[in-house]
Amino acid sequence: MRLHVADHPLVAHKLTVLRDERTASPTFRLLVDELVTLLAYEATRDVRVEPHEITTPVTTTTGVRLAEPRPLVVPILRAGLGMLEGMTRLLPTAEVGFLGMQRDEQTLEAITYANRLPDDLTGRQVFLLDPMLATGGTLVAAIDYVMERGARDVTAVCLLAAPEGLRVVQDAVGERLDVHVVVASVDERLNENAYIVPGLGDAGDRLYGVV
Ligand code: URA
Numbered sequence: 551m552r553l554h555v556a557d558h559p560l561v562a563h564k565l566t567v568l569r570d571e572r573t574a575s576p577t578f579r580l581l582v583d584e585l586v587t588l589l590a591y592e593a594t595r596d597v598r599v600e601p602h603e604i605t606t607p608v609t610t611t612t613g614v615r616l617a618e619p620r621p622l623v624v625p626i627l628r629a630g631l632g633m634l635e636g637m638t639r640l641l642p643t644a645e646v647g648f649l650g651m652q653r654d655e656q657t658l659e660a661i662t663y664a665n666r667l668p669d670d671l672t673g674r675q676v677f678l679l680d681p682m683l684a685t686g687g688t689l690v691a692a693i694d695y696v697m698e699r700g701a702r703d704v705t706a707v708c709l710l711a712a713p714e715g716l717r718v719v720q721d722a723v724g725e726r727l728d729v730h731v732v733v734a735s736v737d738e739r740l741n742e743n744a745y746i747v748p749g750l751g752d753a754g755d756r757l758y759g760v761v
Contacts, residue, residue, distance in 0.1 A: 551723045553716065554732045556592055561585060561734050565709070569750045578756050579632060582681065585709060585734055586636025593707045593732040594640060597621060598675060620644055622671065622701075625679040626651050626692055627664065629754040633679040637707065644677070649695065651688045653744075660691040672700035681753040683711035683733065685744050686718030693722070693729060703728035710749060712740045 567573055568581045598621075599614035620643055625634045627650040638644060650664030668674075676696045683689055683706070693704050706719075711733045723729040737746045750756065 551720050551725075552727060552730045553736075554592055554730065555736055556589055556732065556734050558588065561588055564588075565734050568709070569748060571751065573756075575757065575759060582632045582709065582757065583636040586633045586679070586707065587639050589707050589709075589732050589734060590637050590640040593637075593677060593705050593730070594621075596703070596705075596730070597641070616641075616643060619674050621675040621677060622647055622668070622696075623677045623679065624649050624667065624692070624696070626688060629681050629757060630679040632753070632757040633681060633707065633709075637677060637679060641677075649678075649692055651691060653685070653688060660688040662691065662695070665695070667696070667699070670700060671696055673702050674700070676701045676704045678704060678706045680706065681709040682746055682749075683708040683715040683719070683731065684740060684746050685712075686715035686722075689715070689719055689731075690722040693719070703730070705730040705732060708733045709753070710734065710746050711736050712746045713738075714740050 564581050564585050568578060598617040600617040601612050602615035603610065603612050621641055623637050623641060623644045624647045625631045627648060647667035651660050651662050653660055678692050680689055689706055696704055713736060719731065737749055739747050741747050
């Protein structure tokens with residue numbers, strides 16, 4: 551697994567406002583959107599491109615365009631949905647799939663309750679969106695899910711990660727270099743309820759209110 555922590559003052563500033571318990575949902579949603587766009591820039595560093603010839607007003611030159619098959623962006627419901635716009639802003643031609651995963655609050659195991667993804671992901675680059683990499687259970691299940699269907703490389707875009715969760719992902723994927731995690735911050739630890747500390751609370755609740 552390759553880990554990239556977005557070390558940038560704008561990321562740190564926006565993250566600080568996001569963490570603040572006084573930040574209400576509308577501002578929280580806006581900040582998540584902005585942060586994801588900044589993370590998307592890093593996350594797409596290895597997006598596959600192919601040569602593309604064009605004519606400028608002056609001459610003919612060869613640039614690049616996104617290669618086929620198009621990348622697949624997969625928000626993990628519910629909180630990952632808040633990251634979708636920020637990601638597709640930089641990858642407007644990406645296909646979008648959905649994975650509904652929830653952790654069982656007793657066992658803390660990940661349960662898949664919905665999926666809307668192509669059956670065959672052979673050769674696809676997949677970007678998984680999940681704001682909180684806490685225990686790592688959900689992310690490992692999602693990585694397994696897309697890799698079993700043939701995904702060639704998988705990048706998880708997360709706002710915060712706990713060291714414990716990163717270790718779980720690392721143990722599950724080993725030295726595979728085609729699993730990449732991009733985060734805005736690696737926080738201190740998980741608490742007894744598997745919340746990230748200092749964290750930002752429940753990302754889904756803060757994005758959408760408590761349901
Ligand atoms: N999920 C959240 O929304 N917040 C945490 O701190 C951990 C998991």
